[in-house]
Amino acid sequence: MDLKLLDIAPFLSKRQKYLVAVSGGADSISQLHLLIDSGIKNIVVCHLNHQLRGRASNADARFVEKLCHKLNVKLISESVSVRLLMKSEKSSLETSARKARHNFFARCAKAEKCNRIILAHHADDQAETALWNLLRGSNGVKAMNVLQTHKIGNQTLTFLRPLLSIRRYQLRTYLSKNNISWREDATNAEPFTARNRMRNEVLPLLENIMQRDVNSNILNQISFTQENNEIVKWAIERAQVFDPQGRLHVGALQKIPKSLQAAVFHDYLSENGIIELSRELIDRCCNLLNTASSSSVNLPRDKILRRRAQRIFL
Amino acid sequence: MDLKLLDIAPFLSKRQKYLVAVSGGADSISQLHLLIDSGIKNIVVCHLNHQLRGRASNADARFVEKLCHKLNVKLISESVSVRLLMKSEKSSLETSARKARHNFFARCAKAEKCNRIILAHHADDQAETALWNLLRGSNGVKAMNVLQTHKIGNQTLTFLRPLLSIRRYQLRTYLSKNNISWREDATNAEPFTARNRMRNEVLPLLENIMQRDVNSNILNQISFTQENNEIVKWAIERAQVFDPQGRLHVGALQKIPKSLQAAVFHDYLSENGIIELSRELIDRCCNLLNTASSSSVNLPRDKILRRRAQRIFL
Numbered sequence: 001m002d003l004k005l006l007d008i009a010p011f012l013s014k015r016q017k018y019l020v021a022v023s024g025g026a027d028s029i030s031q032l033h034l035l036i037d038s039g040i041k042n043i044v045v046c047h048l049n050h051q052l053r054g055r056a057s058n059a060d061a062r063f064v065e066k067l068c069h070k071l072n073v074k075l076i077s078e079s080v081s082v083r084l085l086m087k088s089e090k091s092s093l094e095t096s097a098r099k100a101r102h103n104f105f106a107r108c109a110k111a112e113k114c115n116r117i118i119l120a121h122h123a124d125d126q127a128e129t130a131l132w133n134l135l136r137g138s139n140g141v142k143a144m145n146v147l148q149t150h151k152i153g154n155q156t157l158t159f160l161r162p163l164l165s166i167r168r169y170q171l172r173t174y175l176s177k178n179n180i181s182w183r184e185d186a187t188n189a190e191p192f193t194a195r196n197r198m199r200n201e202v203l204p205l206l207e208n209i210m211q212r213d214v215n216s217n218i219l220n221q222i223s224f225t226q227e228n229n230e231i232v233k234w235a236i237e238r239a240q241v242f243d244p245q246g247r248l249h250v251g252a253l254q255k256i257p258k259s260l261q262a263a264v265f266h267d268y269l270s271e272n273g274i275i276e277l278s279r280e281l282i283d284r285c286c287n288l289l290n291t292a293s294s295s296s297v298n299l300p301r302d303k304i305l306r307r308r309a310q311r312i313f314l
Numbered sequence: 315m316d317l318k319l320l321d322i323a324p325f326l327s328k329r330q331k332y333l334v335a336v337s338g339g340a341d342s343i344s345q346l347h348l349l350i351d352s353g354i355k356n357i358v359v360c361h362l363n364h365q366l367r368g369r370a371s372n373a374d375a376r377f378v379e380k381l382c383h384k385l386n387v388k389l390i391s392e393s394v395s396v397r398l399l400m401k402s403e404k405s406s407l408e409t410s411a412r413k414a415r416h417n418f419f420a421r422c423a424k425a426e427k428c429n430r431i432i433l434a435h436h437a438d439d440q441a442e443t444a445l446w447n448l449l450r451g452s453n454g455v456k457a458m459n460v461l462q463t464h465k466i467g468n469q470t471l472t473f474l475r476p477l478l479s480i481r482r483y484q485l486r487t488y489l490s491k492n493n494i495s496w497r498e499d500a501t502n503a504e505p506f507t508a509r510n511r512m513r514n515e516v517l518p519l520l521e522n523i524m525q526r527d528v529n530s531n532i533l534n535q536i537s538f539t540q541e542n543n544e545i546v547k548w549a550i551e552r553a554q555v556f557d558p559q560g561r562l563h564v565g566a567l568q569k570i571p572k573s574l575q576a577a578v579f580h581d582y583l584s585e586n587g588i589i590e591l592s593r594e595l596i597d598r599c600c601n602l603l604n605t606a607s608s609s610s611v612n613l614p615r616d617k618i619l620r621r622r623a624q625r626i627f628l
Contacts, residue, residue: 134448134531134532134535135520135524135528135531135532136524136526136531137526137530137531137534137535194523194524194525197523198523201519201523202516202519202520202523205515205516205519206449206516209508209511209512209515209516210449210450210508211508212450212451214449216451217448217449217450217451218448218449220451220593221448221451226573227572227573227576227577228542228546228573230571230572230573230574231545231546231549231571231573231574231577232542232545232549234549234570234571234574235545235546235548235549235552238549238552256548257544257545257548258541258544259540259541259542259544259545260544260545260548262541263541263545279534
């Protein structure tokens with residue numbers, strides 16, 4: 001199968017400029033070639049040396065540098081000690097590395113006057129993320145978005161993930177078919193971080209026990225959740241629980257099932273910027289519909305949800 | 315915390331008769347004691363010796379026998395070679411064991427004129443089942459039901475699972491607090507079956523990597539899915555896609571989101587006894603709404619879904 005990036009990711013345009021994150025690994029290298037193959041040429045490669053693997057890290061940087069020279073693509077390359085950051089910020093390796101990358105992308109965006117950054121996450125990363133979030137306790141199978149805006153200080157970056165529906169093996173096939181070389185990241189194989197252990201220990205064990213392509217089932221689950229979310233959105237609209245002033249109407253809410261009430265409160269609060277929504281908090285909000293109970297609920301960030309004259313509002 | 319079974323499982327009644335499945339392991343033994351503690355006394359214990367562990371299996375049977383004698387509870391005990399069944403039926407150990415148990419329950423139900431069978435599945439079994447089904451590719455996080463009817467030949471059995479919201483550690487606490495002994499099933503620790511490997515290898519690994527109570531997060535996910543299903547049911551009703559004859563109305567279906575169309579077809583077909591519904595089949599059904607396309611879809615069991623005069627029906 002030939003990978004046609006513009007068909008897979010119709011949000012990409014040949015006429016636009018993009019920053020492209022390239023570590024030197026198989027995923028980002030295949031993405032860089034796929035972008036160029038599909039006629040997207042106004043790109044700036046961004047490489048951050050995390051200094052986690054000494055000489056190997058420097059070799060990665062040189063590899064990316066040579067490749068960009070060969071492909072005649074502009075490169076911004078920086079180096080930062082993620083280990084030092086980790087110590088000074090007392091955060092995990094993953095958190096520090098992500099923060100360092102995001103700050104680097106923000107600098108690149110400013111320098112290049114371009115806030116669109118293409119990342120190389122693929123479908124197997126997606127399955128891993130979904131399983132990870134599920135086990136961490138997210139509501140529904142939460143996954144990465146193809147398009148994601150991300151605020152850093154007063155800058156807004158847009159992350160684009162054109163490979164999100166492509167499987168890892170498809171990228172490997174593309175690389176070998178086209179004789180493209182890449183740098184193998186040795187740390188990917190180490191039980192370095194929780195995510196690595198998920199990839200290298202849990203998923204192979206699951207494949208072995210279940211004797212099937214577990215990732216593809218997790219990916220189906222993601223689509224299923226996304227479709228369900230669409231139905232829930234439609235149901236919330238249909239429930240007509242808002243009055244003309246945008247406040248919630250107690251009588252209308254009392255007529256719908258409890259599960260939909262919870263979804264309405266979840267939607268209403270997150271639309272109003274309150275995102276730290278535990279199950280228990282939503283249950284307390286639902287309790288406002290019992291007019292014999294307390295008429296207000298304290299929310300995070302000193303906000304209060306009140307019931308007055310058959311209306312509920314912030 | 316004291317476990318009050320009638321509060322946890324209000325569907326149980328002191329005045330009713332029940333068959334109670336007891337293997338002799340910690341789960342079923344604690345359930346048997348909890349049932350008697352809560353005043354449910356019209357019970358018949360059902361024990362099936364699977365003959366999978368030689369002498370240990372026989373010792374389990376004797377253990378259950380003695381206990382029933384002590385508790386003054388009627389016992390039906392049978393013995394069957396699951397290994398022989400497995401060979402003759404060419405099925406997996408799990409499938410053969412389950413079938414043997416179900417047939418045994420059916421015989422007990424007939425003999426005792428009682429079709430209510432209490433099983434000892436608890437919340438950790440539930441989490442395991444949900445993860446298992448998710449990785450196997452079910453739509454949504456499918457789990458066991460507290461009440462489940464099951465057909466065997468012309469008999470209908472009702473399985474009841476009062477412990478489904480109780481965690482394993484709670485049962486263990488109850489056992490040790492009340493000085494109750496049980497039989498440890500050595501095969502539970504062996505990489506005997508896929509389910510055992512899930513319990514003994516995957517879940518502990520996940521707990522270790524994620525550093526949290528993974529099962530409780532999976533259980534939250536089950537409630538979330540169940541609530542979502544309720545919303546989808548409500549949305550299907552609200553969509554008003556049926557005509558007075560119970561056929562699907564093309565015009566009405568065209569007005570709702572694609573995800574809800576798919577849910578409607580899924581619901582319509584499964585209500586009509588067609589349960590082998592792949593994603594791809596549902597997509598072909600949705601295509602009937604494109605009036606320029608083919609006007610029928612072949613379904614399993616020689617059924618056909620047709621579009622005629624703006625209606626879709628079987």
